[in-house]
Amino acid sequence: MVALAISWLKDADQALQAAKNQQKAALLDFSAAPL
Amino acid sequence: MISSNFIPAKIHIKEQPQTFKRFGAQWTPTLLVMTPDGVEAHRIEGFLPVDDLLAQLTLGLGKALFKQEKFADAEKRFRAVVQNFPTTEAAPEAAYWAGVSAYKATNDAGKLKETHEFLSKKFPSSEWARKAMVWAG
Numbered sequence: 001m002v003a004l005a006i007s008w009l010k011d012a013d014q015a016l017q018a019a020k021n022q023q024k025a026a027l028l029d030f031s032a033a034p035l
Numbered sequence: 036m037i038s039s040n041f042i043p044a045k046i047h048i049k050e051q052p053q054t055f056k057r058f059g060a061q062w063t064p065t066l067l068v069m070t071p072d073g074v075e076a077h078r079i080e081g082f083l084p085v086d087d088l089l090a091q092l093t094l095g096l097g098k099a100l101f102k103q104e105k106f107a108d109a110e111k112r113f114r115a116v117v118q119n120f121p122t123t124e125a126a127p128e129a130a131y132w133a134g135v136s137a138y139k140a141t142n143d144a145g146k147l148k149e150t151h152e153f154l155s156k157k158f159p160s161s162e163w164a165r166k167a168m169v170w171a172g
Contacts, residue, residue, distance in 0.1 A: 006037050008045040012054050015044035016073045025076070025099045026069040027041035027092070030060035032048045 036089060040096055041068075068095030070102050090120035094129050101136060110136035127161035130154055134167070148172050 009015045012028055019026035037043055046054045048063060058067060058075075068077040077095030079088070097112030113136060116129035134150025137143070147170035154164035 006043055008043050010045060010050075012044050012046055012051075012058070015042045016069060019042040019069065019071050020073065022042065023071045025041050025071065025096055026067075026073075027037060027043040027095075028058065028067040028069060029043065029045045030048070030055055030058070030063055030065040030067075031045055032063040 036092065040092075066092075066095075068092070068099055070099045072103075074102055076102050086120055087123045087125070090116050090123040090125035090129075093120070094125045094132075097129065097132060097136075101132065101139075104139075106136045106140035110140065121157075127154060127158035127163040130158065131163040131167060134170075144170075144172075 008029070009018070012026075015026045015028065018024075046060075048055055055061075060067075062080055064080075064082060066079040067075055068079075070076050076099035077091070079091045079095070083091060093112055093116045097109045097116070100106075100109035100112060110133050113129040113133035116123075117126050117133065120126055130153055131150065134146055134153075137146035137150075147167070151164075151167040151170040151172075154161065154167045158164050
């Protein structure tokens with residue numbers, strides 16, 4: 001639903017781990033948009 | 036805005052239905068702002084126009100900082116919502132939490148009274164103005 005230029009991970013746990021390592025917030029986008 | 040502030044992940048309903056269930060995502064789009072410790076700070080359900088979405092994401096960043104007890108940083112994010120997106124639904128909520136953050140950072144109850152006055156003046160019809168009425172003193 002947001003800009004296509006963003007590099008999205010495809011795994012929630014991977015994002016949460018990276019967020020923890022980098023002390024940043026994680027953004028989880030639950031989508032049904034066409035693959 | 037997203038790349039600089041978040042570690043973003045996109046989860047598709049057809050690929051990962053169990054992840055939807057795990058995080059309680061019952062509708063799309065659903066966006067969750069999570070703290071670095073993996074705690075949900077903010078949930079956005081349903082499509083939003085760009086300004087509303089940016090306001091909600093900034094509000095979420097403020098809430099994530101608030102949950103980490105980084106009250107001064109949280110207040111800055113909340114005030115940015117009010118300043119940059121004053122016509123969005125997020126603005127009065129952000130004004131409320133900016134006041135709470137200022138209070139938590141200083142223990143000065145005057146911050147809450149100021150917040151009540153601001154909300155009453157700028158967003159008199161919002162539920163956040165009604166929530167702040169208790170701070171009228």
